[in-house]
Amino acid sequence: MEEILRLFPEGIRQAVHYRIKDRWKTMQEIRFRLNQPVELIFDDHTEWIETIKPDRKESIFVLNQLSEFSLYRMEDELREGYVTIEGGHRVGLSGKVNTLHGAVKAIQHIAFFNIRIAKQKIGCALPIIPYLYTDNYQNTLFIGAPQTGKTTLIRDVARLISTGWRDVTAQKVGIIDERSEIGGSKKGIPQHNLGLRTDVMDACPKAEGMMMMIRSMSPEVLIVDEIGSENDVQALMEAINTGVTVICTIHGRTLEELKKRPSLKPLFDYNVFQRIVLLDRQNHPGNIHRIFNQKEENILQKTGCFKNEVDWSASFHRHNNINRV
Structure with missing residues (x-):
């Protein structure tokens, strides 16, 4: 995690490194506030x-570390x-806001x-990928709070789709990674494993990037x-009308909450999503709470599985405790 530690002055860097030691896999956030103690947020507790x-x-x-000594280069990010x-890894910033008009x-x-610590968990999507595929991949929406x-x-979903799983053939995947x-x-080169047939449009606004990707890379x-x-x-909507399958995420706690947002109304009016995956934290991130079909029926099977932990093996045998991300 040198890319994170390098952000801090020497004294803070040593203190953070000493406290975390070998626990980076369970780290979620490091909160750095002026004149306040440094906060370390793990999966199940805070220090x-x-x-x-x-x-x-x-x-x-x-x-200076974030901007490489040029705040001008960070103008868009600061907005x-x-x-x-x-x-x-994403560094959120807060302070006095400067406005214009x-x-x-x-x-x-x-x-x-x-x-916010970015993590790659190879295999975490294995338990749910069968729900997203019926003869072809289904338009899917992942709903969850931060x-x-x-x-x-969805990082692991991309890897599985573009590499193939069981007897399902690999498909071309395009990622708009704003x-x-x-x-x-x-x-421009992904540092995470996104699979063999994945192309990425990095740092590109989603609305523009989706059509750019369709025209240029035919995902x-x-x-x-x-x-x-909006x-x-x-x-x-335009992407789906071209015949491309869309898999996306959105911030939200419930399906009912999202249906009240005016900008999302067309998606639900036209039943765009054939699968809706609802996540919650409970005591840790990655609980698959429900998976809805197009009729909003819960199709998630919980018998003997989906309890507490992910089965990280490459096997498709289902054991207890495999729905944690």
Whole structure:
């Protein structure tokens, strides 16, 4: 995790490294706040480094590391409120907002940093991939609140679809990775394993990227993270009308909650999604709560499986405890 540790001044770097040690696999976030202890958020608990309280000088060090000493290069990211670094880790930023004509121009006097740890969990989508395939892959929506494992799941879904599983032939996959979180690309090259037949449009706005990918790379399955705007929905509808299967994620807690959002109304009016996967955390990220078909019937089978943990083996035998991501 050198790409994360390098963000911190030497003293904080050593303290964070010493505290985490070999527990990076269970790390979710590192919260770095001015004049407050550093917060370490693991899968099942939170710890504080009480002896470390970053000051303004140390926050400037982090900003310089993020921007490679050029805040001008981060202009777009500062408007969005986050920066994606090597490995697909996302650093959220908060502070005093600078506006122009009522729109956010940038965040100034940044005093709060949230480093979200990107994880690749090979095999985590094995238990659910059969639900997404019936003669062909189904248009699928993953619903979950933040930190429920949506991105981790669709990353592995992409790998499985583009490599093949059981006797299902590999298909061409196109990923629109607007936030560079799915592939964790560096200079356009994914750092995560996305499979053999996957092409990535990195750091590209979703609405524009979907049609660009269809025109240029002719994918059979299109994967997009965190849809929500009217432009995203319109682009999804256009993509589906070209015959491409779409698999995407969205922030939300329930299906009923999403149906109340005006921007998403066309998706539900036209029954775009043949599968809807609802995630929740319970005591850890990645619980598959329900899987709905197009009639909104729950088709998830929980007999003898889907309990607490993922079965990380390459086998397709189902054991207890295989739905954790």
